[in-house]
Amino acid sequence: MTPGAESATRGSGFEGFQLSQMPVGDVSLRVRHGGSGPPLLLLHGYPETHVMWEQVAGELATQFTVVAPDLRGYGDSFKPATVPDHESYGKRAMAGDGIALMQQLGFDSFDVAGHDRGGRVAYRMALDHPEVVRRLTVMDVIPTGEVWARADARFALGYWHWPFLAQPDPVPETLIAHDPEFFFFDAEFGGVIRSFRPDAVADYARCARDPAVIHGICEDYRAGATCDRRLDDEDRAAGRKISSPTQILWSGRGALAAWYDTLAVWRDWADDVTGQALDCGHFLAEERPAETSAALRLFHGQGQDAAVPSRSP
DSSP, X not given: OOTTEEXXXXXXTTTTEEEEEEEEXXXXXXXXXXXXXXXXXXXXXXXXXXXXXXXXXXXXXXTSEEEEEOXXXXXXXXXXXXXXXXXXXXXXXXXXXXXXXXXXXXXXXXXXEEETHHHHHHHHHHHHOTTTEEEEEEESOOOHHHHHHTOOHHHHXXXXXXXXXXXXXXXXXXXXXXXHHIIIIIITTTTGGGGSOHHHHHHHHHHHTOHHHHHHHHHHHHHHHTHHHHHHHHHHHHTOOBOSOEEEEEETTSHHHHHOOHHHHHHTTBSSEEEEEESSOXXXXXXXXXXXXXXXXXXXXXXXXXXXXXXXX
């Protein structure tokens, strides 16, 4: 049994998956994993938890060994101490958590798919550790450095939570704590999250009411405005690009479709880029689970028969 195992989840998209609280280095991550085949790490976005993958995980598990953790600072994963440069909540640290987790499960190389903040962790992992990431999917984001460099009036109104959450502690924490569910589910997303599966919404709401999670989310965005942006700018200046085959999926009804030539942006960051928009809003895996699952299976299944997962002894 995996260290820290609690139970196997039944009767949902995670049927047959094991739910664990796993010590990984100096942190502890809440993790679900199941299935068989080449390893696929799934990283969730804001303001959710790994439960966002519930409707696609079962289908993916017929083809892959699926691993879905809560990111540090989110859900029931560890909330590290804050440091002045916010690197304890930066994407490099989160990427390190993911690599250590997969190594603990026996995988030295693997595929990774990330949505929203998880997408930022995923592409940072691919930039920092090209020998680890076999194939990469990034969902509904462009690189953090690009977001800040292209910021304009549309960004200020549409992505207002970026500069708000990045304000110094305790400004956003204090304001959000008054009604965290309203802030995370209604003020930003117009209530769409409340229409998702009740068990998922209950998990998001429970976590959102935790002051440590609120602080962790704010630290994530403070890192995005500081150390994460700095790392992106350094990579661009040095000409470093993602070498892994990269799939970009994005919302056909959202900001990326309206504001950017999404594939063109990513082709400046990666050598081998394909992708498509899905006819939905920001939450692809929950709004279009069948299409999301199909895109992930097709892309990450390429070369699957020839791929032999590298396992630690």
